[in-house]
Amino acid sequence: MTEPFRLDGRTAIVTGGASGIGECTCRALAAAGAAVIVADVNADRAQALAQSLRLASACALDVTRADSIGEAVRRTETLDILINCAGIGLVGTIEETEQADFQRLFDVNVEGMYLVTKAFLPLLLHSRGSIVNVGSVAGLVGIKQRFAYCATKGAVVAMSRQLAVEYAGRLRVNCVCPGTVDTPFVEAYLEKHHRHEKEAVREQLRARQPVGRLGRPEEIASMIVYLCSAEAEFVTGSVMTIDGGWTAA
Numbered sequence: 001m002t003e004p005f006r007l008d009g010r011t012a013i014v015t016g017g018a019s020g021i022g023e024c025t026c027r028a029l030a031a032a033g034a035a036v037i038v039a040d041v042n043a044d045r046a047q048a049l050a051q052s053l054r055l056a057s058a059c060a061l062d063v064t065r066a067d068s069i070g071e072a073v074r075r076t077e078t079l080d081i082l083i084n085c086a087g088i089g090l091v092g093t094i095e096e097t098e099q100a101d102f103q104r105l106f107d108v109n110v111e112g113m114y115l116v117t118k119a120f121l122p123l124l125l126h127s128r129g130s131i132v133n134v135g136s137v138a139g140l141v142g143i144k145q146r147f148a149y150c151a152t153k154g155a156v157v158a159m160s161r162q163l164a165v166e167y168a169g170r171l172r173v174n175c176v177c178p179g180t181v182d183t184p185f186v187e188a189y190l191e192k193h194h195r196h197e198k199e200a201v202r203e204q205l206r207a208r209q210p211v212g213r214l215g216r217p218e219e220i221a222s223m224i225v226y227l228c229s230a231e232a233e234f235v236t237g238s239v240m241t242i243d244g245g246w247t248a249a
Helices: 020-031 043-051 066-074 099-127 147-166 184-193 195-207 217-228
Strands: 011-015 035-040 057-060 081-084 130-134 172-178 239-242
Touching: 011 020, 011 099, 020 035, 020 081, 020 217, 035 043, 043 057, 066 099, 081 099, 081 217, 099 130, 099 147, 130 147, 130 217, 147 172, 147 239, 172 217, 184 195, 217 239
Parallel strands: 011 035, 011 081, 035 057, 081 130, 130 172, 172 239
Antiparallel strands: none
């Protein structure tokens, strides 16, 4: 029998691919046989990761800049898989959220996804490819102190569904919505906002998920690989939670 979930002969690009969920996704896609383009604003980290993977290359990419995206498209001959993983967070209520910070989140999390997807769409339609957008449970439920972040991830979910319907039969589009995952993203949040109580707050993060632990980025990456594989050809327009039971509780 053929090994399932193989991606041999396919080319994938991962935005935000040099750290956290993006990095693990690059590793998982490469292990499944894909030629991976590690796209990240941190060019050095992207290059270092690409050098450690089979058939991988690096691409300096700022998802908020059309010229940066255009250069990435010009360097890409074929594309079968797009993983929109680049994103930033913000802590605060609506009263605490400054307009500039609100706009910055939308620039990266929403407009960045729009710009990248639109730019690579002709290549993906030509290959009848697959898009996976990395959303969050924050796009499905309200989370205190995450006003702007919830707004952007809600947009990611809605955009994913619209694209899936618009291009049904020509392109598959799905969205994964992780709960709290043990990544540098979370560690940076703890360092910035809870430096003197990290372990106590980390325990709170674990507790809000019924299974009692944080997710592992490898778990998110495995779901992404499945969604890109031939075994998932009937899956499009799906918003898949991987959250330790958070949204079920």
